[in-house]
Amino acid sequence: DYPLAEGNAVSLPAGTNRISVRAFGWETAEDTVNIRAGTENRWTYPGRPAAFNLTVSRTFPRALASDDLKGFRFSWQASAPGTAAVRIVNSSGTVVAEGSLNINSAEGALFWRPGETDISAEAASSRKISAPAGLPEGVYRFVMEGTGRDNTNAGGEALFRLDERFNRSPRPAAYALPGLMYSPGSAMLPAGIWQAGTLVSARLGTGPLEIFQSVPVSAGFRVSPAARWETGSRFGISARYPLENSSLFFSVYGAWRINSAASPFTANLALMFLYEGVSGSWQQVPDGRGDAELPGLQLTVPMEYSLGQWSLSAAPSLHLFFLGNDSSRRSTALPARLAASLSGGVYLESGRFLAGASFKARSPDFQNSFMNWTLFSGLEGRFDFPEENSYIALSLGMNALNTPLIFIPSLEFGVIR
Known part of the structure; x- marks a missing residue:
């Protein structure tokens, strides 16, 4: 106007x-x-005009593995326009990357992937990604040195780490290798990074009337609130016929990294609680569960030994189940029953792909053999979409040993930030 x-x-x-x-x-x-x-x-x-001042306001995340594909984000704030020189310096004082910046806004961000020699104003997902060069673990410094239009000098710096204990890679939720998502594993997320996923699977029986036993649909969340800590949860519904036999389930876990320093061998200590109840009768445990996941507490020590792209994993666990006294109609009730399980697996992780095979064997309860031996085995694969924060995972599991044979194909889609 x-x-x-x-x-x-x-x-x-x-x-x-x-x-x-x-x-x-x-x-x-x-x-x-x-x-x-x-x-x-x-x-x-x-x-x-304000006096020129320049500070580094935030570094995110504070620790990453040296082969991370997205890298670090360094946020800065300025009080007046000017220019700045920026660089990454290792613990011995050697400059490993550098760049320059024209300051024409009050705040902004710079990005750097381990192994790159340039510090960029563009995130890794918006520029061509080259194969990262190996950098040693340790403490690094991000340094900014600026000059205002009034020739005033100011700057700031921030510390961060390259640490192989923390990996931004997603870990799928479905019946996967020991210690993957929601059954917490040795590949712990960096502090501040989170993952969310949606999983659809089907339990396929071998009897003529039990081909489709159930269709579980779930959503899960996984986050690292601080260095060497991780927590996550999963919740969903398992549809059955008739529908009144459908069930709701959820799990929550917390994990702590045992290793205080990086090494080829890593281990966590994790505690998980799992619950599942039939709709309309929440204490009743659904029939036909032959797998090793039953309502109760699980204390796990997920371990992994890295051989480059190949890794061997194992997870001994103690289970405290609450299944009542009637083996033909299990319910979430006392007495508590103690059992043990052992998981093992081998997988190959190369670039954006993961492929692996695993098993999980659970013993009878130690009191009076209320439960039988159960064996679960499976194959899985994962693909990370190019230059995105999302992934897709497929798995095929099989229950056997003292239970009717059950096949469980699964599909998961998720994001990691």
């Missing part, structure tokens, strides 16, 4: 006009002025 005119001295029609000023690089001000015909109005911008 207002005529547009630009410049330090402009001619405008009489009446109400709006003035907008941009000063000192990014400050803005707006005002409304009333102009009478044949008069000259002088408007003075009330601001003053």
